[in-house]
Amino acid sequence: MMSWKFSTAAAVAFVLAASAASAETIKIGFNTPQTGFAAADGKSALTGAQIAVDTVNAAGGVNGKKLELVVYDDQAKPKFAVPIATKLIQQDKVALGISGSYSAPTRASAGVYQNAKVPYISAYAVHPDVTRAGNYVFRTGILGSVQGKAAAKLIGDTLGKKRVVITIMKNDYGKSLAAGFRSVMADYGIQVIKEYQYSLRDRQFGPIVSSIKADNPDAIFDTGYWFVAAPFVSQLRSGGVKAVVVGQEGYDGVKFIEIAKKAAEGVIIVTALDRDSKEPEVRDFMTEFEKRTGYGADMVGASGHAAVMVAAAALKKAGSTDRVAIREALASIEVKAITGVLSFNVLGEVQKGLKVQEVRNGRWRYHSKIVDAKLLTPPEK
Amino acid sequence: MNYSDLLVQGLVEGCIYALIAVGLTLVYGLLRILHIAHAGIFTLGAYIGLLLTNETGSFAAAFVITVVVVGFFGMAFYRLFYEPLLDKPPHVALIASIGLFIAMEEIYRMVFGATSLSFLAPPLKDTVTVAGVRLEEGRVVVVVLAVVLIGGLAVLAGRTRIGIAWRATVSDAAMAESFGIDLARVRYVNFFVASAMAAAAGIMVALLLNQVIPTMGGVPAYKALAIIVLGGLGNVRGTLIAALALGVIESFGTIYLDRVLDRDAIAFAFLIAVLMIRPQGLFIRR
Amino acid sequence: MYEISLLTVMSFSVIFALSLNLITGFCGQISLGHAAFYGIGAYSAALFTTGGGSFWLALPIAMAVAGFFGFIVGFASLRVRHDFLAITTMGVGFLFTGFVRQQEFLGGEEGIAGIPDPGIGQIPYMLLCAAFAAAVIAFSLYLKRSWMGHAFDAIATDEDTARTLGIDVARYKLTAFVFGTGLAGLAGALFAHYVKFVEVESFDFIESISVLAMVIVGGIGSIWGVVVAAAVLSVLPLLLQVFADYKLLIYGVLLFTVMYFAPGGVDSLMQTLWRRISGRQRRDKGQ
Numbered sequence: 001m002m003s004w005k006f007s008t009a010a011a012v013a014f015v016l017a018a019s020a021a022s023a024e025t026i027k028i029g030f031n032t033p034q035t036g037f038a039a040a041d042g043k044s045a046l047t048g049a050q051i052a053v054d055t056v057n058a059a060g061g062v063n064g065k066k067l068e069l070v071v072y073d074d075q076a077k078p079k080f081a082v083p084i085a086t087k088l089i090q091q092d093k094v095a096l097g098i099s100g101s102y103s104a105p106t107r108a109s110a111g112v113y114q115n116a117k118v119p120y121i122s123a124y125a126v127h128p129d130v131t132r133a134g135n136y137v138f139r140t141g142i143l144g145s146v147q148g149k150a151a152a153k154l155i156g157d158t159l160g161k162k163r164v165v166i167t168i169m170k171n172d173y174g175k176s177l178a179a180g181f182r183s184v185m186a187d188y189g190i191q192v193i194k195e196y197q198y199s200l201r202d203r204q205f206g207p208i209v210s211s212i213k214a215d216n217p218d219a220i221f222d223t224g225y226w227f228v229a230a231p232f233v234s235q236l237r238s239g240g241v242k243a244v245v246v247g248q249e250g251y252d253g254v255k256f257i258e259i260a261k262k263a264a265e266g267v268i269i270v271t272a273l274d275r276d277s278k279e280p281e282v283r284d285f286m287t288e289f290e291k292r293t294g295y296g297a298d299m300v301g302a303s304g305h306a307a308v309m310v311a312a313a314a315l316k317k318a319g320s321t322d323r324v325a326i327r328e329a330l331a332s333i334e335v336k337a338i339t340g341v342l343s344f345n346v347l348g349e350v351q352k353g354l355k356v357q358e359v360r361n362g363r364w365r366y367h368s369k370i371v372d373a374k375l376l377t378p379p380e381k
Numbered sequence: 382m383n384y385s386d387l388l389v390q391g392l393v394e395g396c397i398y399a400l401i402a403v404g405l406t407l408v409y410g411l412l413r414i415l416h417i418a419h420a421g422i423f424t425l426g427a428y429i430g431l432l433l434t435n436e437t438g439s440f441a442a443a444f445v446i447t448v449v450v451v452g453f454f455g456m457a458f459y460r461l462f463y464e465p466l467l468d469k470p471p472h473v474a475l476i477a478s479i480g481l482f483i484a485m486e487e488i489y490r491m492v493f494g495a496t497s498l499s500f501l502a503p504p505l506k507d508t509v510t511v512a513g514v515r516l517e518e519g520r521v522v523v524v525v526l527a528v529v530l531i532g533g534l535a536v537l538a539g540r541t542r543i544g545i546a547w548r549a550t551v552s553d554a555a556m557a558e559s560f561g562i563d564l565a566r567v568r569y570v571n572f573f574v575a576s577a578m579a580a581a582a583g584i585m586v587a588l589l590l591n592q593v594i595p596t597m598g599g600v601p602a603y604k605a606l607a608i609i610v611l612g613g614l615g616n617v618r619g620t621l622i623a624a625l626a627l628g629v630i631e632s633f634g635t636i637y638l639d640r641v642l643d644r645d646a647i648a649f650a651f652l653i654a655v656l657m658i659r660p661q662g663l664f665i666r667r
Numbered sequence: 668m669y670e671i672s673l674l675t676v677m678s679f680s681v682i683f684a685l686s687l688n689l690i691t692g693f694c695g696q697i698s699l700g701h702a703a704f705y706g707i708g709a710y711s712a713a714l715f716t717t718g719g720g721s722f723w724l725a726l727p728i729a730m731a732v733a734g735f736f737g738f739i740v741g742f743a744s745l746r747v748r749h750d751f752l753a754i755t756t757m758g759v760g761f762l763f764t765g766f767v768r769q770q771e772f773l774g775g776e777e778g779i780a781g782i783p784d785p786g787i788g789q790i791p792y793m794l795l796c797a798a799f800a801a802a803v804i805a806f807s808l809y810l811k812r813s814w815m816g817h818a819f820d821a822i823a824t825d826e827d828t829a830r831t832l833g834i835d836v837a838r839y840k841l842t843a844f845v846f847g848t849g850l851a852g853l854a855g856a857l858f859a860h861y862v863k864f865v866e867v868e869s870f871d872f873i874e875s876i877s878v879l880a881m882v883i884v885g886g887i888g889s890i891w892g893v894v895v896a897a898a899v900l901s902v903l904p905l906l907l908q909v910f911a912d913y914k915l916l917i918y919g920v921l922l923f924t925v926m927y928f929a930p931g932g933v934d935s936l937m938q939t940l941w942r943r944i945s946g947r948q949r950r951d952k953g954q
Binding site for chain 2: 035036039040199201204206208210211214227231238239255260261294295
C-alpha cells in the first residue's frame with residue numbers, strides 16, 4: 001500500500017511541477033521507466049533524484065533559482081525515448097538532461113542530446129556506447145568493464161581464489177562486466193573454468209546449478225541484476241554449491257537479501273555505495289529514501305541522487321543555464337556525491353574508487369575498498 | 382555433468398508448466414478461447430498466496446484459501462469478461478484477453494508496487510535428496526501437487542457426473558445441451574478448476590523464487606500457449622506430455638543449445654517444427 | 668521539433684499497421700508475430716547503412732529481406748489455420764527475438780547503435796515517411812478494389828468456398844504475406860533511421876500485439892479505420908504522459924472495451940454513426 005500512496009503522490013507532484021513551471025526554476029529533464037517491466041528501477045532512480053532536488057532546493061537552490069525535474073516515462077523503450085528527448089530539449093527547454101533509465105533508451109536519446117548540443121548525464125545505464133555519442137554526454141555510473149576489472153582484483157587478489165566460474169547475464173551490462181573481468185584476470189592468476197549465460201528473464205537455474213556443481217569452482221563471479229541474482233544464489237546454495245559468490249552493483253539493494261534470505265550470507269559485491277559510511281550525506285539519503293519508498297536504498301536510487309548532485313554542481317559552476325557553459329563545467333568538475341568523489345575523463349566517463357560490501361547477518365556491511373587508480377581508470381575512447 | 386540432475390530439474394519445471402497449461406487447454410477445449418489472461422490469474426494467485434502467508438504465518442492455510450478464492454475469481458472473470466463474447470469471432474476474445482492481461486499487470490503494479498514482494502519466512506527451503514539429486518523441498522511439493530491435482534482432474538473427468546457433462550460439452554456443446562446438460566454450470570466449473578490450478582502454480586513459483594512481481598506471468602503464459610498447441614489444443618493428456626517434454630528439453634537446451642537459441646525460444650522452435658510436420662499438434666484432440 | 672517527431676512516428680506506424688491489415692484484414696490470416704518482419708526490415712537496413720550503404724538503397728533492401736522471410740512464413744499459413752496459425756506466427760516472433768539475442772553480428776541483446784542519419788533533415792524526413800504512408804494507403808485502396816482484393820476477401824470469408832470457386836488460395840495467401848511483410852520491412856527501415864538505434868526488445872511480442880491492436884481497433888480490413896487507429900495509438904503513450912501512472916492500464920482497458928462493445932472497431936462505429944445521421948436526415952427530408 002505504501003508504494004501505491006507513493007506513486008500517487010509522485011503523479012500528483014509531477015502534475016503540480018508541470019503546471020507550476022515558471023522562469024524562476026532551472027529545469028532538468030529526466031527520462032525514466034515508470035510503467036512496464038523496468039518500473040521498479042525507474043521508481044528508485046526517480047526517488048533518488050527527487051531527494052537530491054529537494055536537498056538542493058532546501059539549501060536555497062542553484063544561482064538563486066530552484067531546481068525542477070521534468071519527468072517523462074519512457075517505459076525503457078528507445079521508441080519513446082527519442083520523442084521524449086526531443087520534447088525535453090525543444091518544448092520544455094531544459095538546461096540539461098539526466099537519464100534515469102536503462103541502456104537502450106539512454107543510447108537512443110544520447111544521440112538526440114548530442115545533436116542538439118545539450119548536456120546529458122547517464123545515471124546508471126552502463127553500455128560503453130552511451131558516452132561515445134559525443135562530448136555532451138556524461139556518465140556518473142561506473143562502466144561495467146571497470147567493475148569487472150575490480151571484481152577480478154577482488155577475487156584473485158583480496159580473496160585469493162583462482163578457479164572461477166563466470167555467469168553472464170545476456171545484456172550489455174553482464175557482457176561488459178565479463179569482458180572487463182577477462183581482460184585483467186591473468187594478472188591475478190585467475191583461471192576461468194567455465195562460463196554460463198542466462199537471460200534476465202530467467203528465474204529457474206537448476207540446469208546451470210547442476211553443471212556448476214560438477215565444475216566445483218573456488219569462486220563464482222555473477223553479472224546479473226538482483227531480481228535474477230537472488231533466485232540464482234538461493235538455487236546455488238540449495239543445490240549444494242558452496243563456492244563464494246561475487247556480485248556487483250546490480251546486487252546492491254535490500255531486495256537481494258529479502259529474497260535470497262540465508263543464501264545471501266557471505267555474498268560479496270563490488271559497488272559504489274558504502275552502507276557503513278559515517279558520512280552524514282549518505283546516512284541522510286538512506287533514511288530519506290526508505291521513508292519515501294518503504295524499502296531500503298538501492299544502488300539505482302543512489303545513482304539517480306548522484307546524477308542530480310553532479311548536475312547541480314555543474315549549474316553552479318557554470319553560473320548560468322547556458323548549455324555550452326554547463327558542458328564545460330561538467331568536463332572539469334569534481335563533486336563529492338554519496339557514491340564517492342566524482343570527476344569525468346575526456347570521454348565523459350566517471351572516475352571514482354570502489355567499495356566492497358558483504359552480506360553479514362542479513363545486512364550489507366563494509367568489507368574492503370578498491371583504490372587501484374590504474375585499474376579503475378575508464379577508457380578514453 | 383550429471384544427466385539425472387538435468388532430467389529431474391527439467392521434470393520439476395515441466396510440472397510447473399503443466400499446472401499452468403492444463404487450465405489453459407481446458408478453457409480452450411470448452412470455449413475455443415486462447416485465454417492469455419490466464420497468466421494474470423496465475424500472478425494473482427502468487428500475490429494472494431504470498432500476502433496471506435505473511436499475514437497468517439501459515440503457508441498451508443494460505444495455499445488452500447488462495448486456490449479456492451482464485452478459483453471463484455476465475456468464475457467471476459468468465460462471467461464478466463468472456464461470456465458476453467462467446468458468440469463473437471474468435472479473434473475478439475483473443476484480443477480482449479490480451480487487453481485484460483495488460484490491464485491486470487498494471488493493476489498489480491499500482492496496488493502491490495513495482496518492486497518485488499517476498500515471503501518473510503519462506504517455508505520448504507530445506508533440501509532433500511531424491512534418487513541421488515539434491516532438491517529443495519518446495520520442488521518436491523510442486524511435483525506432488527501436479528500429480529495430485531492433474532490426477533484428481535482425470536478422476537473428476539472420468540468418474541463424476543460433472544466430469545461426464547464436461548466431456549460431452551467439449552465434444553459437442555449443442556448435443557450436450559439437448560441432453561439437458563447445463564452448459565453454464567459446466568463452464569463455471571471449468572473456469573474454477575483452471576484458475577485454481579493456475580493459482581497453485583503461481584504460489585509455488587512465488588515460493589521457489591521467493592519473489593513476486595507484476596510481470597511474472599509473461600514468460601510462462603507464452604510458453605503455455607506453445608505447450609497447449611503442441612499437446613493438440615484441448616487435449617489434456619497431450620498437454621501434460623508436452624509440458625513435461627518441454628521442461629526436459631529446456632533443461633538440456635540451457636546447457637547444450639545456449640549459443641544458438643535463447644532458452645525461451647526453444648519451445649517455439651520445437652512448436653513450429655512439429656506443426657509443419659503435424660499441423661494438428663503432437664496429439665490429436667480427443 | 669516535437670510535433671515533427673510525433674508525425675514521423677505516426678507515419679511509419681501507419682505503414683506498419685496497414686502492412687498487417689493486408690495479411691490479417693484483407694486476406695484473413697491472423698498474425699501474432701508481425702513485429703518480427705518490422706524487426707527484420709529495421710535490422711537489415713541498419714546493418715546496410717552502418718556498413719556504409721546508402722539510405723535510399725537500404726529501403727528496398729529492407730523490403731526485400733522482410734518479404735523473403737514473409738514468403739517462407741507464408742508457407743506456414745498453408746499448413747495451419749486459425750488458432751494454430753495465431754500461435755505459429757507468435758512462435759515466429761519469439762524465434763526472431765530468440766535468434767537475434769544470440770547473434771553477435773546483430774549486436775545480440777545490445778542492439779546496433781550509430782545508425783547514420785539519412786542526412787535530409789528532420790522535417791524532410793517526416794515528409795518522406797508521410798509520403799510513404801500516403802503511398803501505402805493508396806496501394807491498399809487500389810488493392811482492395813482490384814481482382815486480387817476480391818480474391819483475398821473470398822479467402823478471408825471462407826477459404827474452402829474460395830477454393831471451390833477456383834481461386835488459387837495458396838498463391839494469394841503467399842502474395843498477401845509477401846506484400847504485408849515487405850511493407851513491414853519498409854516501416855522497420857524508416858523506424859531504424861528515426862531512432863538510429865535498434866535492439867531486439869523493440870520488436871518483441873508486445874510490439875506484435877500493439878500493431879494487431881491498431882488493426883483491430885481500427886476495424887479489421889478497413890483502411891481508413893486502421894490509419895486513424897495507428898495514428899492515434901502510436902502516439903497515445905506520449906500524449907498520455909499526464910496520466911503517467913495509468914498509461915498502460917488505459918491501453919489494456921481500451922483494447923478490451925473496443926472488443927467488448929465494438930468488435931468491428933472504429934470503422935464500424937463510424938459507419939453506424941453515419942447511418943444514423945444520414946438515416947435521420949433522410950427521415951427529416953421525407954417528412
